Amino acid sequence: MSDLLERYRWFIVGVLALPLAVGIGFLLNDRLNGPDPLQLDLPPEELRVYVAGAVQRPGVYPLSNGERWIDALDAAGGPTEDADLAAADLARRARDEETILIPRLGQTAVSGVAQGPLIDINAATAAELETLPGIGEVRAGDIVRSRQEDGPFASVDELLERDIVPPSVLDDIAGLVTVGAPAGGANP
Numbered sequence: 001m002s003d004l005l006e007r008y009r010w011f012i013v014g015v016l017a018l019p020l021a022v023g024i025g026f027l028l029n030d031r032l033n034g035p036d037p038l039q040l041d042l043p044p045e046e047l048r049v050y051v052a053g054a055v056q057r058p059g060v061y062p063l064s065n066g067e068r069w070i071d072a073l074d075a076a077g078g079p080t081e082d083a084d085l086a087a088a089d090l091a092r093r094a095r096d097e098e099t100i101l102i103p104r105l106g107q108t109a110v111s112g113v114a115q116g117p118l119i120d121i122n123a124a125t126a127a128e129l130e131t132l133p134g135i136g137e138v139r140a141g142d143i144v145r146s147r148q149e150d151g152p153f154a155s156v157d158e159l160l161e162r163d164i165v166p167p168s169v170l171d172d173i174a175g176l177v178t179v180g181a182p183a184g185g186a187n188p
Contacts, residue, residue: 048060048061048096049098053102055078055080066093068091069088072100118176132177133172155179
């Protein structure tokens with residue numbers, strides 16, 4: 001029998017080593033490919049907006065990220081009979097902490113946004129100008145530089161005339177900015 005074992009020794013070693021080699025191969029494959037990527041199903045980011053003006057139930061309402069002003073209007077119970085829906089940009093995406101003002105017929109509003117204190121483009125700092133929609137660091141710097149080099153603005157429309165903002169941005173900010181009297185003189 002020892003002759004038989006001696007004769008088939010390498011065959012027996014191969015048969016016994018084969019499952020071990022297959023097992024090591026599976027373990028190495030698993031280690032080299034790494035774990036499956038972690039997939040998280042996070043709830044959509046919630047934002048809150050204040051809906052006011054000609055709506056049934058003014059107040060603060062939660063919206064999901066990506067929802068539009070029309071969704072905020074629906075959350076507030078819909079418009080009143082005297083709402084001027086054409087004056088509000090209902091297709092616009094809502095942003096967190098935004099105030100959405102639905103004007104009444106005959107009122108004016110800037111794309112439906114409630115107005116706070118107006119920003120004087122002749123006196124505002126670049127940081128204050130950056131709070132306006134569509135005005136980032138570059139445009140704010142351009143506004144400050146233009147009023148220093150070309151003189152104070154006589155009207156808000158000069159932002160367009162001086163090629164500082166495109167018409168779409170001017171439409172967004174027209175009711176949020178003003179032109180105060182230049183320092184040391186009356187408003188031209």
